Amino acid sequence: MGPSSGVKVVVVGAGLAGLSAASTLVKAGFQHIQVLEAMSRPGGRVHTTRPFGQDIIELGANWIHGQEGNPLFHLARERGLLLEESGSAKTMCLPGSLTPNNYFFEESGRQLPVDEVDQVCAFFRGVTSKAFGSELEPSHSAQSLGGYLDQEFAQSPLGASKVGQRIFEWCKRSECTDEASSSLYEVSAVQLCHYVALEGGFFNCLGPGGYQALVDTLLDSLAPGSVLCDRPVHSIHWALEEERHAHPVSVRCRAGQCFNVDHVIVTVPLGFLKENATAMFEPALPVSKASAIESLGFGTVDKIYLRFEKRFWPDDCDGIQLVWDAGPEDEKVYRYSQSGGGDWRDTWYKKICGFDTVARHPTVLCGWITGREAQHMAGLDEKTVGEACVRLLRSFTGWLVPEPAQVLMSRWGSEPFVRGSYTYPPPGVDAVREHNALAAPLPLPSDAAHSQEKPLQVLFAGEATHANFYTTTHGAYITGIREAQRIIDLYGDKKLDS
Ligand SMILES: Cc1cc2nc3c(=O)[nH]c(=O)nc-3n(C[C@H](O)[C@H](O)[C@H](O)COP(=O)(O)OP(=O)(O)OC[C@H]3O[C@@H](n4cnc5c(N)ncnc54)[C@H](O)[C@@H]3O)c2cc1C
Structure with a gap:
């Protein structure tokens, strides 16, 4: 039994960020990982459909942007998921x-x-x-x-x-x-x-399985039942006192189910946070995070x-x-x-x-x-x-x-659990500072009362939390690994390759 064996983690959102976080933790030996997804399908802003017959239509992400240093491109290549004949590739x-x-x-x-x-x-x-x-x-x-x-x-x-x-x-x-x-x-x-x-x-194309094939690859790395769909999270209660609670975080679903855990990784889109963050967190998010949510742009x-x-x-x-x-x-x-x-x-x-x-x-x-x-x-x-x-x-x-x-x-x-397509930097906003503020785990180091005892209670991943790769699928994927790695490091396991 490793130091991580009893640790409980909930991941909110089964998009690429949430699935890469869960998959990374599982690979590192964590056994109690539950992914809660509000929609009736995993994938989030990756949505591969077949409305016109056998061949796919992407309603969300379409291309992999860039190859060098892009772990998602490498994963797709390793699994043979890329389009082989470049003749049938289409750009916009x-x-x-x-x-x-x-x-x-x-x-x-x-x-x-x-x-x-x-x-x-x-x-x-x-x-x-x-x-x-x-x-x-x-x-x-x-x-x-x-x-x-x-x-x-x-x-x-x-x-x-x-x-x-x-x-x-x-x-x-x-x-x-x-x-x-x-x-x-x-x-x-x-x-x-x-x-x-x-x-x-900019326009690397996936093969006949589309982006869903990448989502499936990540799902395959998780134990059956790890991802629960139709489970919108209603609220996240953190900084719970040790005397009264065995775990510092309680994640409550709209339907009433409650998960008491050591860590929650929140990967919901910025558009959802703009509309719901005030009501979702107890205690409320620190000012730096609330203002990042407000000031970064999220368009359609x-x-x-x-x-x-x-x-x-x-x-x-x-x-x-x-x-x-x-x-x-x-x-x-x-x-x-x-x-x-x-x-x-x-x-x-x-x-x-x-x-x-x-x-x-x-x-x-x-x-x-x-x-x-x-x-x-x-x-x-x-x-x-x-x-x-x-x-x-x-x-x-x-x-x-x-x-x-x-x-x-x-x-x-x-779409109530997304509310837009991706992030952009509005004029007058220090975007790097805001992306980083959005990414910072809670409690913040400045919050002395909690940081020593129970660090990394609420972590944040997702496309909007990356200062350089925001808007992209690889940005989302990398942030999931980044937050999982924080938890892995906390328990002293060795660093994983992305
Ligand atoms: C039309 C369109 C085209 C795009 N094209 C490209 C492209 O070609 N290439 C590219 O790199 N990127 C593209 N993108 C962007 C890319 O799809 C996203 O950056 C990426 O998929 C985001 O992943 P994520 O995990 O951060 O968020 P998401 O995929 O949005 O996952 C977050 C998940 O959280 C869930 N959630 C929200 N609230 C709750 C709650 N309360 N409880 C539980 N779950 C909740 C959501 O349902 C969602 O499944 C495109 C996006 C769109 C919309």
Whole structure:
């Protein structure tokens, strides 16, 4: 019997962070690990489905971002879960990853010449990568990414062209899918430099089992019954006095079940914490953690899948991109609409950047939409959304676009246990400090009353708790291992490789 054999740990959330934490503890010899998941399935923001037949459709994460130093990529490769034929890999259309086979259309129905689009996208890529590469002047420190980009574009010769401006607006709208924001005016320009992009490509694809195959690999490493689904945790009571309680933490489920444990690893999404953290913890979270939850941004990205009976786009077409006549806004217009003005709800569909073709599904298109417009769309039914998409496709391309046979949308913003898609750094926020504050285990070292006796009572993992890999699946996976390792170290076991 090792020192860890009697230790009881509950993990809240069965996404990649929760499952990697549980799996790491089990590998280190911990025997009493219970994962509690609110939804009826494990995986969290990984959600692989098969609505159109045998082949998978990802409603959540799609790609593994980067290879070098990415433990999730290595796990997928080791288990043979990566896509082998690169020919059937699909990317999404971002200004940074254009393929020449993307068809760009204006509202008038004119197809834009590739070189015109390329020029503006290359400029966009250049200025955006300065922000990601810490090359911004101190004068940009309080600026939003949108404000910084507008300023740079206005100073460039491209900014004088009306078409150039429209393409630039498309780039900004499209970049919102990377930042999960309603608008780039919500995202800090200077804080983006803390995000670390791993070498080895942004769009590494999984094989026919999709992301679920990685989730299954982690589930296989756990004992049967270790993961309980449909078990939303209602509250976490910590710092319980030793005289009256055998364990310092009590985790209570909404249905009344109660788990008395030594450690709880909380991996719920930042969106859920924003809505529920105040009521969930007793005693309340320290100020540093509550303010991290409040100040970091958590935005929505949704996908709209349209399945047609027959393909109506040319064989060489990788995607249909929509370039509107008027940009949705500049910073002033955006702020005005945010304070209740404007009619963005009536024109929510203008936020759809375009429709990409989908791997393994020759007659399916995937549209992308972000922010408040995505949240608005979540309240509409599939028929209404499908009709809006077909209207757009017909009017922009002039092609004969049939009615879709099936429409499927993700609704991450209205999913009660997630409330959004991923994290971003808002302007004026010291993002590294806040990610780290979110990650800090409780009691904090400053809380002298509890830290000596019973350390590491409440630990935090999940994508939002990583200062450099936030938003990603590998970020989530690594944080689960990080928190498990803290517990392993506490009991003196040897360090595990990730
Ligand atoms: C549309 C979309 C596309 C994406 N694309 C990519 C991509 O291509 N590549 C990439 O790297 N990343 C992508 N991501 C991000 C990636 O999916 C996430 O960063 C990652 O999956 C987060 O894992 P996690 O374990 O931190 O959180 P989650 O997966 O959200 O897991 C947290 C779990 O906690 C559960 N929970 C919440 N509250 C409770 C409670 N009270 N009690 C019990 N359980 C609770 C939730 O139900 C959830 O299952 C995408 C995300 C979305 C939404």
